[in-house]
Amino acid sequence: DTEVTQTPKHLVMGMTNKKSLKCEQHMGHRAMYWYKQKAKKPPELMFVYSYEKLSINESVPSRFSPECPNSSLLNLHLHALQPEDSALYLCASSQEGTGGIHEQYFGPGTRLTVT
């Protein structure tokens, strides 16, 4: 199983709403990632979790709050978002540790629209 799943596929939310994006993988990967991708732009790294601990936060605004409940799950909690936060949010996972390629496997993404 080399699949990363994400729910929901599409999400429309108002600026006062609170919502969560979910990501799951069962490949035994211990590194998980959130990326934001705007149209015709590359993915931009937001957060990295390593062994369920936050290891990289790319100066993301606090209205985005990541959570890693266990080694298979990654959540992104959203609150008081702005219209410019509308984008495709991609989750990825990879093996952790030194040695090896450690390519990242991406989920299909959640298309988020903030109104």
Place this chain on the structure above:
Amino acid sequence: GQNIDQPTEMTATEGAIVQINCTYQTSGFNGLFWYQQHAGEAPTFLSYNVLDGLEEKGRFSSFLSRSKGYSYLLLKELQMKDSASYLCAVRDAAGGYNKLIFGAGTRLAVHP
């Protein structure tokens, strides 16, 4: 700082060969990846180079020259389904094995 450059768009003919170039400047190089991304879909892993030279994988090959900060992705026997964006990504050593910096991507259009 980090800088990754690749052409914005390329076109090619079905059955032909196309080479997509990528140049990079990074404070700590720890490997270079190529990903394919179809419109509206997730990126999928194509190839990885960490040592100089050519890596071949079926119709796809990738080359790396670390001294020149240069890589290319070579696609042979092009098919219509190869129309996609191709993303060059450098792994930043400062981020360990976890930090990928993506280039803006090259949108390839394959015509009959």
